[in-house]
Amino acid sequence: MHARSHRSRFTISCLAMLAAFAAACARESQQPAPSVATLPLEGALERPIDYQKDVRPVLDNRCVVCHACYDAPCQLLLSSHAGATRGATQDPVYDSSRLRAKAPTRMFVDAHGDAAWRERGFFPVLANGPHRTAGPREDDALLLRMLALGRAHPFAPGKRLPESVSLDINRGLTCAKGDEFAEYGREHPLGGMPYAAAPLSEPELATLVSWVVQGAPGADPVALSPQVEASLREWEAFLNGDSLKQRITSRYLYEHWFVASLYFEDLPAGPFFRIVRSRTPPGQPIDEIATVRPYDDPGPTVFYRLEPLVATTVHKTHIVYPLGKTRLARLKELFIASRWQPKAFPSYEPEVAANPFVAFAEIPARSRYQYMLDDAQYFVMTFIRGPVCRGQVAVDVIEDQFFVTFLAPDRDVSVTDPKFLERTKELLALPAENQGRIVPGDIYLSFARDQHRYLDAREAAYDKLDPKRRGPALDWIWDGDGHNTNALLTVFRNFDNATVVRGFVGGMPKTAWVIDYPIFERLYYDLVAGFDVFGNVAHQVSTRLYMDHLRMQSENLFLGFLPEPDRKPIRASWYVGATHQLDYFYANQMRSLGHGTQVRYRPGDPKAQLIEQILARNARVAGPPDALNRCATPPCQREGATAAERAVETELQRLASRKGAWVAQLPEVSLIRVRVDASGANDLSYSLIHNDAHTNVAFMFDEGERRVPADDTATVVRGQFGSYPNFFFAFDLAEARAFSDALLAAGTPGGFEAFVDRYGIRRTDPRFWATSDWLNADLRRAQPIEAGLYDLGRYGNF
Numbered sequence: 001m002h003a004r005s006h007r008s009r010f011t012i013s014c015l016a017m018l019a020a021f022a023a024a025c026a027r028e029s030q031q032p033a034p035s036v037a038t039l040p041l042e043g044a045l046e047r048p049i050d051y052q053k054d055v056r057p058v059l060d061n062r063c064v065v066c067h068a069c070y071d072a073p074c075q076l077l078l079s080s081h082a083g084a085t086r087g088a089t090q091d092p093v094y095d096s097s098r099l100r101a102k103a104p105t106r107m108f109v110d111a112h113g114d115a116a117w118r119e120r121g122f123f124p125v126l127a128n129g130p131h132r133t134a135g136p137r138e139d140d141a142l143l144l145r146m147l148a149l150g151r152a153h154p155f156a157p158g159k160r161l162p163e164s165v166s167l168d169i170n171r172g173l174t175c176a177k178g179d180e181f182a183e184y185g186r187e188h189p190l191g192g193m194p195y196a197a198a199p200l201s202e203p204e205l206a207t208l209v210s211w212v213v214q215g216a217p218g219a220d221p222v223a224l225s226p227q228v229e230a231s232l233r234e235w236e237a238f239l240n241g242d243s244l245k246q247r248i249t250s251r252y253l254y255e256h257w258f259v260a261s262l263y264f265e266d267l268p269a270g271p272f273f274r275i276v277r278s279r280t281p282p283g284q285p286i287d288e289i290a291t292v293r294p295y296d297d298p299g300p301t302v303f304y305r306l307e308p309l310v311a312t313t314v315h316k317t318h319i320v321y322p323l324g325k326t327r328l329a330r331l332k333e334l335f336i337a338s339r340w341q342p343k344a345f346p347s348y349e350p351e352v353a354a355n356p357f358v359a360f361a362e363i364p365a366r367s368r369y370q371y372m373l374d375d376a377q378y379f380v381m382t383f384i385r386g387p388v389c390r391g392q393v394a395v396d397v398i399e400d401q402f403f404v405t406f407l408a409p410d411r412d413v414s415v416t417d418p419k420f421l422e423r424t425k426e427l428l429a430l431p432a433e434n435q436g437r438i439v440p441g442d443i444y445l446s447f448a449r450d451q452h453r454y455l456d457a458r459e460a461a462y463d464k465l466d467p468k469r470r471g472p473a474l475d476w477i478w479d480g481d482g483h484n485t486n487a488l489l490t491v492f493r494n495f496d497n498a499t500v501v502r503g504f505v506g507g508m509p510k511t512a513w514v515i516d517y518p519i520f521e522r523l524y525y526d527l528v529a530g531f532d533v534f535g536n537v538a539h540q541v542s543t544r545l546y547m548d549h550l551r552m553q554s555e556n557l558f559l560g561f562l563p564e565p566d567r568k569p570i571r572a573s574w575y576v577g578a579t580h581q582l583d584y585f586y587a588n589q590m591r592s593l594g595h596g597t598q599v600r601y602r603p604g605d606p607k608a609q610l611i612e613q614i615l616a617r618n619a620r621v622a623g624p625p626d627a628l629n630r631c632a633t634p635p636c637q638r639e640g641a642t643a644a645e646r647a648v649e650t651e652l653q654r655l656a657s658r659k660g661a662w663v664a665q666l667p668e669v670s671l672i673r674v675r676v677d678a679s680g681a682n683d684l685s686y687s688l689i690h691n692d693a694h695t696n697v698a699f700m701f702d703e704g705e706r707r708v709p710a711d712d713t714a715t716v717v718r719g720q721f722g723s724y725p726n727f728f729f730a731f732d733l734a735e736a737r738a739f740s741d742a743l744l745a746a747g748t749p750g751g752f753e754a755f756v757d758r759y760g761i762r763r764t765d766p767r768f769w770a771t772s773d774w775l776n777a778d779l780r781r782a783q784p785i786e787a788g789l790y791d792l793g794r795y796g797n798f
Contacts, residue, residue, distance in 0.1 A: 032185070039144060039147060047206070051217060051219070055208070056312070059208075062194060065793075066793045068317070069314065071793065076125060083311065086117045087123050089120075089175065104532075105534075107311070126141050140178070141212045147192065151192070152192070153190050155763075159762065160764075160798070161196055161764065161797045165797070198764055198765060220311075222271070227266075228267065231264045236305060238331075240281065245336060248346065248360070253331070259319060260382075261309065262321050263320060268785050269785075272309045273309060275305070276288045276305050277304060277305075278302075314791065315787070316385070334370055338364055340367075347359075357424075361421070369521075372517075375486060376406060377489055377501075379524055381500040383524055385500065386498070400692045401492050401509050402511045403490055404489040404512070405477045405614060406515050406520070407478065407514055413465065414517045427450045428454060429447075430530050432525070432529075456591075469595045470597075472597060474599055474617050480620075494691070496726060497723060502623060503622055503623035504626065507656070507713060508630075513551075513558055514560075515557070527547065555574065559571055561597055561599055562606045577706065578696040584698070628653055629715055630657065634654075635649075644684060647736055648674050648686070657713055662752070663713060663714050666690040669726050670688040670727045676733050686716060688717075690712060694708060730771065739759055
């Protein structure tokens with residue numbers, strides 16, 4: 001099944017969960033499920049075993065790569081010892097039929113201890129080790145029974161999986177308890193572990209068997225050095241200051257950090273922390289106040305604490321944010337030393353707390369906006385990549401690749417005119433305020449009216465600042481204060497993968513955004529602070545519909561920099577088939593018509609010229625030119641590249657920013673390993689990204705009807721990309737030209753399958769796990785702070 005077909009069938013109401021250990025639809029065999037006696041049991045009780053040294057590496061590299069985050073099959077989280085002993089459940093997180101929000105089941109948050117999780121419907125997968133008798137037993141450990149099932153039905157090495165083995169993210173699955181496993185094994189003989197992949201090695205199996213037989217000993221210890229303890233004390237003291245100004249500031253910071261992997265700048269290798277609200281003060285054990293959203297009422301006593309993250313780091317949820325002396329000084333400058341005198345602590349009532357322009361109205365907008373700009377990549381990443389593990393829920397509403405810039409604070413009326421936000425803050429309410437109690441249609445019409453009124457007020461405010469209607473100039477784009485590389489970003493939003501990188505990466509995109517403070521803050525509160533992955537369908541749909549407004553408003557701000565006659569036709573080209581939509585012609589209609597622009601243009605493509613001028617004006621923060629994807633006269637040699645890199649990149653330039661029938665055959669994100677020499681120490685990694693083209697992204701349904709495969713493009717990135725690799729390729733350095741030639745010729749399904757036969761590493765390939773291990777190690781070398789294990793649950797079958 002082609003990975004790209006997944007997205008065409010996705011609808012916002014299809015929030016189905018990967019809620020099973022595994023499930024193939026295969027029913028070819030009715031043979032009894034294999035016994036755990038087929039596993040390497042000999043000596044299992046006597047074999048020395050250490051959880052941290054022996055077991056955790058196997059779990060991390062072979063199990064956690066599918067069993068982490070909310071989309072872990074059966075909610076079985078193997079990224080910590082506590083998660084493994086918690087076990088699994090038949091209750092899915094993602095449920096398209098859910099009319100009411102469900103109680104959250106967040107690890108380390110919503111319950112503590114196995115007994116508490118049993119009360120919430122979780123059943124053990126490690127309990128009662130195997131029996132050394134023939135035939136399966138209901139009290140055999142489920143983990144071992146799944147491993148035995150996988151061992152009994154291996155796949156043909158290096159071959160495509162049978163069509164009966166589904167990899168669709170929305171496939172119907174099942175979670176078998178102990179007394180249900182015999183039937184599961186008979187009906188799903190290809191549903192063992194590791195699911196739809198090459199088998200584990202004998203030593204790996206023996207390690208897991210010994211661990212389970214010996215009672216799955218282990219713990220998730222946290223040992224903090226004196227240096228870490230000192231940093232903790234300093235930050236917790238700051239966050240728990242007594243003054244009203246400090247309390248409001250700390251609440252604002254908490255609501256913007258609650259998804260972050262926090263770390264201390266002088267300890268970039270970790271440990272990492274998450275910020276929590278606790279009933280207990282610094283110096284005492286943390287007693288977390290578990291609420292659904294970060295602005296829900298925590299009760300009368302709140303302390304902000306930093307809790308160490310003990311689970312294995314996985315890339316899809318690892319969004320890093322540094323803390324250090326420079327950061328502390330900056331926060332004090334923006335929030336504590338700035339001139340504002342609060343009168344009251346904000347209410348936690350939903351109509352206040354869900355709207356940051358009401359809750360934090362007393363904090364100067366300049367402080368809030370500058371705080372977000374300082375780390376714009378982090379904030380954009382929180383709502384583009386996000387920790388929910390199914391970002392498609394909210395942001396399939398945006399293009400696969402586009403550039404992002406920000407309105408300069410001195411040109412943002414919400415910053416320069418303190419009265420503007422006060423007048424309009426009620427119009428900036430967000431869907432979470434309704435907590436899923438209103439039907440999406442009512443929300444849609446209500447917010448459409450509010451957005452129309454807000455944008456009219458915004459236009460009137462700018463008309464006062466620009467009475468001659470000269471329009472914006474290049475210096476209206478934030479320049480990163482001359483040094484901050486967060487100023488220019490590129491968003492890649494594919495079906496499985498979402499990534500935000502600094503600089504403008506890739507070819508010229510179809511669309512581009514300019515974000516001002518009201519848009520930036522609403523993006524965050526709509527998609528992060530106010531988003532509940534356990535919420536009902538009304539909440540999910542409302543979040544998605546509101547995002548339409550924010551996308552259009554960001555695009556319209558960008559269009560306002562173009563020559564006035566070009567704006568309307570360019571916008572229409574972005575919304576082919578959707579120009580009749582209410583949001584398009586009413587709520588978010590273009591309001592820059594009749595205004596000029598101070599940006600100078602020559603004949604030709606004005607959008608490309610504007611992007612080129614933004615890059616030229618912001619050269620100090622733009623980063624090096626993207627020679628791979630925007631090479632005007634090949635070959636473009638990257639400064640500092642080695643001879644091997646130059647040889648490979650010269651060939652990969654032939655694929656970059658290209659269209660063609662071969663692009664439509666590509667997986668969404670492919671990671672490439674180039675073997676430079678026999679040692680492997682000098683091997684190179686690249687990523688190949690397939691960007692879908694659409695007539696528009698304005699509707700929730702029937703995306704396949706709006707696809708334009710002939711306009712799909714490929715982007716080549718040096719190094720690794722994304723959180724969910726969809727395929728691996730590997731070739732020798734000497735094969736670089738042959739690899740590119742073969743891919744350019746692979747314009748049919750049959751041609752692409754032949755290409756995969758030659759250069760691909762299928763799930764069943766004996767090299768699959770070794771390649772995964774090398775890529776993870778390479779990522780740790782290249783990005784030691786941001787690195788985390790990839791999720792292989794969406795690796796395709798090509």
